[in-house]
Amino acid sequence: MAHLDVKNLSFRYPEKNILTDLSLHIAQGKITALIGPNGCGKSTLLKCMARVLMPQQGEILLQGENIHQQNTRQLSRKIALLPQAPISPEGISVKELVGYGRAPWGNRWGRLNNTDHLIVNEALAYTNLTDYQNQDVSALSGGQRQRAWIAMILAQQTDWVLLDEPTTWLDISYQVELLNLMRKLNQQGKTIVVVLHDLNQACRYCDELIVLKAGKVQAQGTPEEVLTPYLLKETFSLTAEVHTDPISGTPCLFAK
Amino acid sequence: MMKASVARQNRATRQAILTRQTMMLSLVLPILLCLSAFASLYMGSLSFSDALALDFIISDLRLARIVIALLAGAALGLSGCLIQGVIRNPLAAPDLMGVSAGASVAATVLFLLFPALSLGWLIPVAIFGALATLGLLLLLLRHSNLGPTQLVLTGIALSIWLTAFTDWLLVSHPQQTNAALVWLTGSLWGRGWNQVWVLLPWFLVFLPCSLMMAFKLDLLVLGDETAQSLGVDVVKTRRWILFLAVVLAAVSVAVCGTLSFVGLIAPHLARLLVGGDHLRTLPAAAMIGALLVLIADLFARTLFAPLELPAGIFTALIGAPYFLFLLTRYRGW
Incomplete structure (x- = not known):
């Protein structure tokens, strides 16, 4: 199986640590959302996966092969990235x-x-x-x-598609259109990793959520497992209730 | 129905634009070049009754000078086009980055301190000076994303600093100052076939190298992240393209001195005429650069004949206002 493993990844800018000793596993064929507060390192992690950024420590393995040791052109046939502001x-x-x-x-x-x-x-x-x-x-x-x-x-x-906040700046109707398109791509067999800001959208459209905080993985699992009032309090300092979305049946948060 | 007809119309407009661009590239620009070359060949400060002298003037002096103008102008146009593409900065150009000034300093040192060394040394030394300047610039901007403002401001500061060195060298060697001054302002006066043979090999090597980079430049314009994701090794490619651009600029400076603003204007006009596909933009920028230098030199020779002005004065006279115009357009930053 072509899965993606991140092992002990650290990335820092000269004045700031962004990711510290981060490890995670992303399975093939799913839509995985990276969520977390601003500055938690989710975009940086995505850019490391796309090999746009070079981590100082650790490795990212695609099908067991370190992507930072592969030829750029070869890798570009496996992983595609849509940057935040192309x-x-x-x-x-x-x-x-x-x-x-x-x-x-x-x-x-x-x-x-x-x-x-x-x-x-x-x-x-x-x-x-x-x-x-x-x-x-x-x-x-x-x-x-x-x-x-x-x-x-x-x-x-490519089999893998990385999307960095694809819905930012879009009107709500276009956001839904784009997320539906993302789901369609996934049904075609593409594995998708997406950075999203809107937690309710992430719950609706993604199979798996990875929550980052201060460069570390806070939680990983299905939306039902991850999105709890406790996590929202811990990660986003937000007091909220979690209910079930009447349309999709997925978790849905309401801030207090 | 409506949609289909709109689409058809769009396609028609697009094709019309493409044909216009092809016309520009393959007909209009080459014809303009030939016309100006002929005009340069037969216009000059002296009219001769002696057929022999005329032959000497035309084939030995003017023809060589025209060839040099073409090569130097084309090198500057290419250099500017490569630089503007690779750092996605419409205000970047070899002279605005201090690279031309770096080549000038190095060449002036050679000119004044080692006058016995042969002409062939001039180009490698100028290239060394230009590359060293580029290295310094990139070192100064190592934490920046090479945005237009920072690059131009740092480049201009570097340029002034290096020009001060050149001035100091000139003042401390008064006996050779005149010759060096004429060369520094960007003149084609007194250049002959010797310089052509020194210049030509560099040009013949680096022109195809530049054209090979066309598609990578197209991708780099989409942003580093997209380019990397499309399989371009961004860091390596950027370094190589900057190297090509700096060498081309240095080669031109070594032979003609600083012809200001040609490297800035030529790529702009090229994009205006043939669009953003670099396989068209690069050759167009080369031709426009050649045309600009040729025309500037023609004016420099004939306008106040028999007094001759450096061509660099004319490129600066046209270039500086154009630069100011561009500054008002890119207000966004």
């Missing part, structure tokens, strides 16, 4: 952007062959962007733009 370049069409997702598979000039075009068109159709494919990315609405980035990741054809 830069939308000017003068690039939606189709060109999605085509960049083929970079790990294509040649050094980045020109697409027939197979690539097919995969790109599929990704566009999957994200309902076929009609917008020739528009400039910078001309899209926030929700459309986020879908375009998802389409790029789809074209990358």
